[in-house]
Amino acid sequence: MDLSDPTAAVVPSLDGRVLAVLAGTTKPLTGREIQRLAGRGSQHGVQRLLHRMDEHGLVDVVTAGSANLYTLNREHVAAEAVVVLAALRTRLFQRIRENLESWPIRSAAAAVFGSAARGDGTAESDVDVFVVRPDDIDAEDESWSDSVDGLAQAIMRWSGNRASIIQATRGEIQQMVEREAPIVAELRRDAVSLTKDPVLPARPAG
Secondary structure, eight states: OOTTOGGGGTOOSHHHHHHHHHHTOOSOEEHHHHHHHHTSSOHHHHHHHHHHHHHTTOEEEEEETTEEEEEEOTTSTTHHHHHHHHTHHHHHHHHHHHHHHTOSSOOSEEEEETHHHHTOOOTTOOEEEEEEOOTTSOTTOHHHHHHHHHHHHHHHHHHSOOEEEEEEOHHHHHHHHHTTOHHHHHHHHHOEEOSSSOSSOOOOOO
16 A cells, blocks of 8 residues: 555545545645645646536535635545545554554554654555563563564555564663664654554653
């Protein structure tokens, strides 16, 4: 799945990007704004799509001066499918969260990071997950390793993307922080938490 544009898995044309933009806001937008947010296609091409969507009743159009403003008609029977498609990355994160909650040995914390978290990955990108292993559990513990392997396989089935799962105990994470390991900066910048507790300790005050 293209993590920068999950709708492309089902609607690979410009239509998918335009629908994703409309599904992501309730603010009325001009055709020019939609084209800019979609990040592809010409203004003429976007206007043509919006005209077709208007004909099908999928968008509401109001006139403001010389411009037309467009919003997704959320009462349309197709709108629910549009919203679901636009939220595929969020749904993937929710499935990962639910999988973690089912582990016999629960992780102390977990987060998605990297391109999947930033939303700029491609269909070839890994889904990076950082999992905090309880201090008293060995990485080779059969139940624990089965859960880690099962999550990696599930992510592949859910998205078509390989999973890269990094695990560490709280003690090991503290050592990473102290030596300023590159992954610490990446986690601080990009991590999308999957659990109540964060994967990294809080920064010292001051």
